[in-house]
Amino acid sequence: MEFSVKSGSPEKQRSACIVVGVYEPRRLSPVAEQLDKISDGYISNLLRRGDLEGKPGQMLLLHHVPNVLSERVLLVGCGKERELDERQYRQIITKTISTLNDTGSMEAVCFLTELHVKGRDTYWKVRHAVETTLDSLYTFDQLKSKKDETRRPLRKIVFNVPTRRELTLGENAIEHGVAIAAGMKATKDVANMPPNICTPAYLAEQAKDLAMTYDTVTTNIIGEKEMQELGMHSYLAVGRGSRNESMMSVIHYQGTDEKTAPIVLVGKGLTFDSGGISIKPSDGMDEMKYDMGGAAGVYGTMKALAEMNLKINVIGVLAGCENMPGGDAYRPGDVLTTMSGQTVEVLNTDAEGRLVLCDALTYVEAFDPELVIDVATLTGACVVALGKHATGLLSSHNPLAHELLNASEQSGDRAWRLPLWDEYQDQLESPFADFSNLGGRAAGTITAACFLSRFTKKYNWAHLDIAGTAWRSGGKDKGATGRPVPMLSQFLMNKAGVETEH
Structure with a gap:
């Protein structure tokens, strides 16, 4: 798995998938709001129809969102914004990775590291996203004669950080997260x-x-x-x-x-x-x-x-x-x-x-x-x-x-x-x-x-x-x-x- 960080707005990302959060009840995160704006309300209209409530771990995969350069947009339910803690954050990352691996998206740009997790900064969010990702993808199949192989597994994740000043923080977080994993x-x-x-x-x-x-x-x-x-x-x-x-x-x-x-x-x-x-x-x-x-x-x-x-x-x-x-x-x-x-x-x-x-x-x-x-x-x-x-x-x-x-x-x-x-x-x-x-x-x-x-x-x-x-x-x-x-x-x-x- 390859990890990197960058800072940029979601509408400029050209990727197999963009991952953004939605809070409960049907409230877009700031990054999801930006995507909604450039897609002329496409995402908020779906939410009003009841396609996603925003409960923790809910997933909604969208294809060809209007005016968005990326092929897919994955909306991730994050629960109530004020209640998003470390445990819930890791659970959300785990479910996200599992979903991405099943969709055939071999790469993704993830904006979940911009979510507000109580008492935690960008370094912590990036590092724990890396550790949780690699932990969730772990398999022990060395002794199996037939191995279960994902046809198009996730190979690359880019974590977005809010400002260019935090790029070094993010890079350090990836280095440490990969080593610990x-x-x-x-x-x-x-x-x-x-x-x-x-x-x-x-x-x-x-x-x-x-x-x-x-x-x-x-x-x-x-x-x-x-x-x-x-x-x-x-x-x-x-x-x-x-x-x-x-x-x-x-x-x-x-x-x-x-x-x-x-x-x-x-x-x-x-x-x-x-x-x-x-x-x-x-x-x-x-x-x-x-x-x-x-x-x-x-x-x-x-x-x-x-x-x-x-x-x-x-x-x-x-x-x-x-x-x-x-x-x-x-x-x-x-x-x-x-x-x-x-x-x-x-x-x-x-x-x-x-x-x-x-x-x-x-x-x-x-x-x-x-x-x-x-x-x-x-x-x-x-x-x-x-x-x-x-x-x-x-x-x-x-x-x-x-x-x-x-x-x-x-x-x-x-x-x-x-x-x-x-x-x-x-x-x-x-x-x-x-x-x-x-x-x-x-x-x-x-x-x-x-x-x-x-x-x-x-x-x-x-x-x-x-x-x-x-x-x-x-x-x-x-x-x-x-x-x-x-x-x-x-x-x-x-x-x-x-x-x-x-």
């Missing part, structure tokens, strides 16, 4: 891959490919032999029941002076989670290929970062592992010695993500990081608490938590902060080890983060639980969402001093 696509491609293909070794190959593609990236892979030497016995225990070797991929992005402390992102990479000996119910177990959503999100963020060439140092860790039952699998009742030296009593082998992450979080101390964020599909309790809309955010450092929440609001990739009070730590007590890997049913998301917090004392740390937001369940719409790439990318852009609010 590329990161989301990379995340979705890896996460959607079936577990017989996407193993820890496959994750490692994707990490190495990043280093082949970008001069700013280097990658090294830590296998089981080196993990053993490092004392990562907790991480190794989780993978013992699988024939697929555990592999931790460490991706270094250097965008500034090497003396600058890096930001570290650690992603849980359980390429399949059967639950181990504490085996999961069979219903929906196919979706446990998404238990590497954290690693996929970190991988996609590293790609977006490299595409934008941000002036910042970042290390992404993909903690690849597979949790399977087997003759050598770890058991409930086992006591594991972590890389940090702390011991853990295993109460449930399906609380395995924290046992992998704890050693990865200890490992990254060696980088003397500015801060560390771990990303994990960690708890079903997070889905119960927040549903599919918000990522759970827990942190021991208030400024970092606030920066992430700010990035989540800017990007539209929402997070919600949960408490991390000391009172919850008591739920992890064990009579046989320093603590257990399970805090019981109550406050499961919080006690999982409490567990991780015991391995993060040497740096500022935040935890993102994406169990509810990394993928959609069931039916034909099942698949990875690409989250939290937008939030993390925005966070890193803010850290790099990239101006995104004007």
Whole structure:
């Protein structure tokens, strides 16, 4: 897909299609009014006849509008002008792209970026139009023998901005939107891959490919032999029941002076989670290929970062592992010695993500990081608490938590902060080890983060639980969402001093 911006009046556009908005009830946007004027009231006459009310997502495709140079005009219902918010704007863009793709319009000039969205400027509207467009056109058909192909797919969109002064803003918005969408696509491609293909070794190959593609990236892979030497016995225990070797991929992005402390992102990479000996119910177990959503999100963020060439140092860790039952699998009742030296009593082998992450979080101390964020599909309790809309955010450092929440609001990739009070730590007590890997049913998301917090004392740390937001369940719409790439990318852009609010 090719994107560009320009500034010009609609009557001068010669394109396969012009896209303009209509508010409810039957009220033309300023750009639609201009088209109506040059067409001698053609559009307003149609609206008076009741062809379009202007409700959100309504579409009316017109051909050969009098005195208009473009072949088609697509009228898009935008709802009530005062109620047009970010969510509705993205929904309108999604429906518009779907309609354009079905009409055979291979290019379009879109004036929807001139709509008034509460509290959002031209940069935001263009960037989110790009991200939403590419997200809505995503398909995963690599493994299908017959692919559904649109006969005349949409190939080019020009976004119109109100004044020439905003062209640079629009160009920056496109550049950033395309990079973030590329990161989301990379995340979705890896996460959607079936577990017989996407193993820890496959994750490692994707990490190495990043280093082949970008001069700013280097990658090294830590296998089981080196993990053993490092004392990562907790991480190794989780993978013992699988024939697929555990592999931790460490991706270094250097965008500034090497003396600058890096930001570290650690992603849980359980390429399949059967639950181990504490085996999961069979219903929906196919979706446990998404238990590497954290690693996929970190991988996609590293790609977006490299595409934008941000002036910042970042290390992404993909903690690849597979949790399977087997003759050598770890058991409930086992006591594991972590890389940090702390011991853990295993109460449930399906609380395995924290046992992998704890050693990865200890490992990254060696980088003397500015801060560390771990990303994990960690708890079903997070889905119960927040549903599919918000990522759970827990942190021991208030400024970092606030920066992430700010990035989540800017990007539209929402997070919600949960408490991390000391009172919850008591739920992890064990009579046989320093603590257990399970805090019981109550406050499961919080006690999982409490567990991780015991391995993060040497740096500022935040935890993102994406169990509810990394993928959609069931039916034909099942698949990875690409989250939290937008939030993390925005966070890193803010850290790099990239101006995104004007």
